[in-house]
Amino acid sequence: MIPISWYLLLSAFLFACGVTGFLTKRNIITLFMSIELMLNGVNLSFIAFATRLGTLDGHIFVFFVMVVAAAEAAVGLAIIISVYRTRETLNVDRVNLLKL
Amino acid sequence: MKLFFWQPWLIPVLPLAGALINGLLGKRFPKSLVAFIALFFTGASFLFACVHAYTLVAAGRDYGVVILEKSYGTWIRAGSFSVDFGVYLDHLSLVMMLVVTGVGFLIHVYSVAYMEHEGGYYRFFAYLNIFMFFMLTLVLANNYLLMFVGWEGVGLASYLLIGFFFLKDSAANAGKKAFITNRVGDFGFLIALFLLIQHFGTLRYATVFDIVSHFSAETTAGVLTAIGLLMLVGACGKSAQIPLFVWLPDAMEGPTPVSALIHAATMVTAGVYMVCRSNAIFSRAPMALLAVAIIGTLTSFFAATIGITQTDIKRVLAYSTVSQLGYMFMAAGVAAYSASVFHLMTHAFFKALLFLGAGSVIHGIGGEQDMRKMGGLRKYMPWTFWTMLIATLAISGIPPFAGFFSKDEILWQAFSSPHGSKIFWVFGVITAFMTSFYMFRLIFLTFTGEYRGPQPDAHAAHGGHDDHHGAPHESPWLMLAPLVLLGVLSVIGGWVGIGNRFENFLAPVIQKVGAVQEAAPDAEQIAAQIAVQNGEAAPAPINEGEGGPGENKNLETLLMGVSVLVAFSGLGLAWFLYVKRPELPSKIAESILGIYTLVLNKYWIDELYSAAIIGPLVWFSRVVLWQTIDQKVIDGSVNESAVAARDVSQIIRQQQSGLVRSYAGWIAAGAAAVVAYMVWMGTR
Numbered sequence: 001m002i003p004i005s006w007y008l009l010l011s012a013f014l015f016a017c018g019v020t021g022f023l024t025k026r027n028i029i030t031l032f033m034s035i036e037l038m039l040n041g042v043n044l045s046f047i048a049f050a051t052r053l054g055t056l057d058g059h060i061f062v063f064f065v066m067v068v069a070a071a072e073a074a075v076g077l078a079i080i081i082s083v084y085r086t087r088e089t090l091n092v093d094r095v096n097l098l099k100l
Numbered sequence: 101m102k103l104f105f106w107q108p109w110l111i112p113v114l115p116l117a118g119a120l121i122n123g124l125l126g127k128r129f130p131k132s133l134v135a136f137i138a139l140f141f142t143g144a145s146f147l148f149a150c151v152h153a154y155t156l157v158a159a160g161r162d163y164g165v166v167i168l169e170k171s172y173g174t175w176i177r178a179g180s181f182s183v184d185f186g187v188y189l190d191h192l193s194l195v196m197m198l199v200v201t202g203v204g205f206l207i208h209v210y211s212v213a214y215m216e217h218e219g220g221y222y223r224f225f226a227y228l229n230i231f232m233f234f235m236l237t238l239v240l241a242n243n244y245l246l247m248f249v250g251w252e253g254v255g256l257a258s259y260l261l262i263g264f265f266f267l268k269d270s271a272a273n274a275g276k277k278a279f280i281t282n283r284v285g286d287f288g289f290l291i292a293l294f295l296l297i298q299h300f301g302t303l304r305y306a307t308v309f310d311i312v313s314h315f316s317a318e319t320t321a322g323v324l325t326a327i328g329l330l331m332l333v334g335a336c337g338k339s340a341q342i343p344l345f346v347w348l349p350d351a352m353e354g355p356t357p358v359s360a361l362i363h364a365a366t367m368v369t370a371g372v373y374m375v376c377r378s379n380a381i382f383s384r385a386p387m388a389l390l391a392v393a394i395i396g397t398l399t400s401f402f403a404a405t406i407g408i409t410q411t412d413i414k415r416v417l418a419y420s421t422v423s424q425l426g427y428m429f430m431a432a433g434v435a436a437y438s439a440s441v442f443h444l445m446t447h448a449f450f451k452a453l454l455f456l457g458a459g460s461v462i463h464g465i466g467g468e469q470d471m472r473k474m475g476g477l478r479k480y481m482p483w484t485f486w487t488m489l490i491a492t493l494a495i496s497g498i499p500p501f502a503g504f505f506s507k508d509e510i511l512w513q514a515f516s517s518p519h520g521s522k523i524f525w526v527f528g529v530i531t532a533f534m535t536s537f538y539m540f541r542l543i544f545l546t547f548t549g550e551y552r553g554p555q556p557d558a559h560a561a562h563g564g565h566d567d568h569h570g571a572p573h574e575s576p577w578l579m580l581a582p583l584v585l586l587g588v589l590s591v592i593g594g595w596v597g598i599g600n601r602f603e604n605f606l607a608p609v610i611q612k613v614g615a616v617q618e619a620a621p622d623a624e625q626i627a628a629q630i631a632v633q634n635g636e637a638a639p640a641p642i643n644e645g646e647g648g649p650g651e652n653k654n655l656e657t658l659l660m661g662v663s664v665l666v667a668f669s670g671l672g673l674a675w676f677l678y679v680k681r682p683e684l685p686s687k688i689a690e691s692i693l694g695i696y697t698l699v700l701n702k703y704w705i706d707e708l709y710s711a712a713i714i715g716p717l718v719w720f721s722r723v724v725l726w727q728t729i730d731q732k733v734i735d736g737s738v739n740e741s742a743v744a745a746r747d748v749s750q751i752i753r754q755q756q757s758g759l760v761r762s763y764a765g766w767i768a769a770g771a772a773a774v775v776a777y778m779v780w781m782g783t784r
Contacts (some may be wrong), residue, residue, distance in 0.1 A: 024762050031760070095681030 007048035014041030028080050028090045030072075039069050107146045108187040109150055109172055111197065111237035112233040114145040121231035126222025135212040138225035141230055142208050146201035153194050166190060166608040169242050176245075186242030188305055192609040196239040196373055196439055199448045203365045204232050206582035210456050211357040213578035214463060223756060224264060224355070231257035235366050239373065244303040247374070251289065251338065254367045255282045261362060262354040274350040281347040285337015289374075292330035299323050301715050305468040309380040313611060317384045324381055328388025331378060332395065337369030341424045346706055349424055352414040359414060364421045365448040372428040372444050376437040380611040383435055389519055393433025397527045400426025402703070404534035408541070408701040412469050413458045416542050420495065423531060427510050431526060434520035436513030438606040442597050443506035449593045450494035450503055453586035457488035460547060460575040460583065465553055471542065476551040480572040482578045483545045487587040492543050496536035497667045502594030504667075506530060508660050509597060513661060516652070525659075529666055536670025553693030602618060668687050706734055 018038030022031050043062045050058025084090055118141030126134050160166045171186040189197075208228060215224050220450050233258055238250025255278075263275030294734035296303055300311050302505055318324050335341070340348035351363045362368070375382060375392060382389050400423045407419035424447050431440035464481050478485045497508065511532070516526040551572065574580070596602050698704070707720040755766075 019768050021767065023761055026761075092760050095760070098758050 002057055004052050008045060011044040011048065013085045014038075017041075023056070024031060026091050026093055028083065028092050028095075031092060032076055036073075040054065091092055106152070106155065106170075107148070108168075108170065108189055108240060111145050111148050111152065111201070112240060114141045114148065115229040115236070116139055116233035119226045122222050122229065123226030126226060129222060131216070131221050131719060134222045134225055138229055139205070139208055139212065141229060142201065142205045145232065145236070146205045149197045149201040152189065153198055156189055156191075160191075160608075167306070171242070181297065182245055183245045183303060185246065186304070187240050188242030189240065190609050191606050192373075192376060193239050195445055196369075197236065199445055200232065200235050200239060200366050203448050203452050203586070204228075204235075204361055206585055207357050207365075207452060207456065209353075210412075210459070210579050210582040213354060213576045214357055214459055218355070220264070224261075227257055227260045227264070228358070228361070231261065231362060231367070235370070238370055242305055244296060244305070244308075247377075248289065248293065251334075251370060251374075252286065253371060254362070255279060255286070255338070255390040258282075258351070258362050258367055261358040262351045264354055264358065268353070271353040274347075274353040278347040278351050281344050283335045285334045285344055285371075288330040288333025288337070289335075292327045292334065295323060295327050295330065297368060305377070312380045313382060315384050317386060319386075321387055321483075322385075325385040325387045328378070328382050328385040329391060331374060331381075332388060332392055333394075335429075336372050336395065337371075338374075339368050339371030339429070340399075340422050341371070341395050341426065341429055342402065345399060345403065345422050346709060349415050349418040349702070350559070352412070352418050356414065356455060356462060360416070360452045360455030360459065360716060363418065364451040367537050368421065368425055369428070369444045369448070372425065372432060372440055375378055375429070375432045376441055376609075378396075379432075379435075379437045379609070382432070383611065386519065389433055389435060391433070393430050393514075393519070393524060394481070396426045396429025396431070396433050397524050398426070399423070400430060400531045401527050404531045404538065405699050406702050407538040408534060409696065411471050413461065413471050413474070413542060413546065414455070414469055416471070417451070417454055417458060420454075420539065423535060424451065424495070427507065427528070430514055430524055431510040434514050434517040434524065435783040436510065436517055436520075436612050437511050438603040439506065439509040441606060442602045443503075443510055446494065446502035446590070446593045449586055449589040450491040450501075453487060453491040453583060453590055454495065456579070456583055456586065457484050457491065460484040460579055463579070463743060465572045467685060468553060471545040473553045474546045474551070475549040475553075476547070477572055478547040480551075480576040482584065483574060487580075487583040488547075490587045491590050492539045496539055496670060497532055497663055498536075498671070499664060500591070500594070502592070504664070505594030505597040508663055509603075511663055512656050512659055516655070519695055529663060532663055533666045533670045536667045537674050539675035541678055546673055548679055551683070570573075594770050600631075605771045741777065 015038050018034045018036075020080060021034035021037065025031055025034065043065055046058040046061045046065075050056065052061075080090070083095060084087075087095060089095075118138050121137050122129075125139075129137075143638045156166075156168060159168070167188070167190040169186060169188050171184040173185055174182055175185050176183040208225070211224065211228065212383060215221060218224070229510055231254060234253025236250070238247050238254060241247040241250060259275045262278050263272045265271045266275075269749040293303060296308060300308050302308060311489060312324070337344045348363060348368065352359055354363070372701045381390065403419045403422035403426060407416050407423060410419060424443070428440045428443050428447070431437070431443060460481065461474065461477060464477070464484070465474065468474065490501065493505040497504045499505075511525055511528045514520045514528050515522060553572070596605075677688075701707075
């Protein structure tokens with residue numbers, strides 16, 4: 001049996017990849033994908049612990065996260081399209097009107 | 101006597117209804133309707149007052165009931181202390197009530213014509229009616245607090261009416277001056293009320309006087325003296341006595357009917373009414389009583405001297421009012437309360453008449469108030485002349501006019517009362533001489549000789565469009581009718597005092613200090629009163645123990661002769677100086693220029709006050725309160741905290757860059773910090 005720490009390390013790696021991608025990339029689509037990566041990194045931890053502890057709680061959490069992520073994808077992509085239509089760019093650094 | 105119609109609360113409430121209707125809706129009414137409403141409600145109030153007066157007097161005759169009190173519910177209740185909306189009707193408030201509604205109604209009639217050409221017709225009558233309401237509240241209240249409500253209310257009405265022509269700076273300032281000066285007096289009155297609550301636990305007249313009746317006269321300054329002196333401060337403010345008299349002459353900026361009603365006949369007598377109402381307190385505080393007499397005497401004397409030099413017809417009358425109020429205080433101060441109220445009543449008649457006559461003169465010659473520009477008006481306005489002459493004879497104390505009886509009574513009491521003194525009498529007689537002199541000076545300057553005003557032709561050449569221009573003319577009958585009625589009253593008003601009838605009438609109100617107070621004072625006083633009424637030649641109670649009545653009678657006749665002589669000599673001097681040798685007065689003025697200037701400028705009292713009190717107060721307010729405390733401390737702290745908030749925000753706002761990745765970085769850093777902290781805590 002694979003020790004749980006391996007799963008956790010993989011989960012942490014995926015999460016770190018997401019964070020790094022989010023902080024370094026400029027394209028909004030890429031940022032979006034980085035977020036999905038972070039979510040799935042977390043999902044992996046949930047699943048790992050659920051299997052290890054033999055309970056269903058983690059599974060249920062994962063389902064919730066997936067549902068929310070799906071909804072988020074739908075809304076987020078709609079926002080992205082609308083941003084592209086008005087700003088004609090997907091560079092997140094140029095979408096910075098919301099400031100003092 | 102059945103007590104139907106017994107609704108004394110209606111007497112003050114009727115004018116209030118008039119004031120509300122005219123004040124709220126009058127703007128849309130035609131002038132005639134406004135006048136009708138004002139006259140209807142004051143007239144109804146007067147009729148009700150008459151009915152109640154008759155009922156009360158009849159009840160007093162039949163049942164010996166002399167004081168009727170009725171409460172219409174509680175106003176304030178706090179523990180054992182409570183104040184009612186109550187009406188207190190005795191012979192004193194009855195006299196006041198009749199004077200206020202009667203003279204008030206006549207002045208309303210006069211105003212209908214006088215104010216016809218002025219703007220704000222409905223506003224004027226609304227104010228006048230609200231004045232009537234508050235004055236009647238003051239007079240009819242059954243406790244000091246309700247009296248204070250009326251007291252403040254008439255102050256408000258006075259302020260509004262003095263400043264009626266509020267576009268004129270001097271009128272607005274005079275209104276302010278009257279109001280603020282009165283506040284000084286009100287302060288004393290309020291503290292007197294607090295002392296009453298503290299020591300007697302009530303403000304109801306009947307209870308207070310009952311408690312006080314168990315006190316003996318204070319030989320040293322005690323609580324009654326303190327209450328009396330503080331009440332005197334209040335009375336000085338309202339009744340324009342030294343040192344708070346300065347507002348009354350300025351109050352002449354108001355329309356003339358207002359001067360007649362408020363600043364001569366009724367409101368300014370509120371202080372006298374208060375002192376007489378509180379006679380139970382004052383009689384037991386000889387020091388307070390002495391202060392009342394001294395202030396009254398000094399005021400009557402100084403105001404009369406100022407009156408001699410003034411040239412504005414209304415200002416002469418204003419100083420005359422101050423002087424006559426001083427007489428009333430002198431009478432109250434020698435414990436001759438009924439003489440004081442008697443003079444109050446006759447003064448209301450002849451002074452209202454004088455002011456209305458002056459108004460008629462001013463109206464007739466187009467707004468001029470300077471007597472030097474009048475003269476010879478007798479042939480233009482005979483009615484005004486004759487009625488004013490009657491009033492002048494009355495105020496000068498020439499028999500058989502009203503003022504003679506009341507003034508003579510005051511002088512006699514000042515001389516003979518146990519609280520009196522020959523000094524008061526001497527000052528009183530000198531003042532009587534000056535009164536007679538300046539009043540006949542007014543008459544001679546205004547009505548005799550040649551008309552010194554601008555000639556009608558000159559005005560026609562100017563192409564004047566004002567309807568006042570042209571030759572002086574007599575006023576309409578609506579103004580003359582009140583003059584004539586008041587003229588009749590100025591003649592016969594004093595006759596009620598013959599044979600001490602007025603004094604006996606008021607006797608139940610005046611609480612004697614001494615034997616009577618012990619058991620059931622009311623019953624005994626009534627018994628005494630009836631005895632006096634039956635025996636015609638009974639001596640005045642005040643004369644007891646001062647030698648035989650016959651001796652006193654001779655002395656009284658002698659003093660009466662002196663005061664009549666003095667009145668005639670004042671008349672004669674005025675005639676000599678202003679009719680026979682009209683060039684003399686200015687020569688005399690030049691020969692005593694220093695004194696003349698001093699008196700002409702009213703002893704520089706206004707200047708003294710403004711230098712000693714108003715100047716420093718304004719300086720303190722401006723420099724300390726405004727520029728230091730308000731601008732630096734209060735505004736400063738508010739502004740500085742705003743500036744500090746802005747500066748801090750200026751730094752923090754840099755974080756809100758609008759860059760999503762920057763926010764994400766901060767979130768990541770925060771999450772990392774939290775995780776690091778948890779790891780560190782977990783491994784410890």
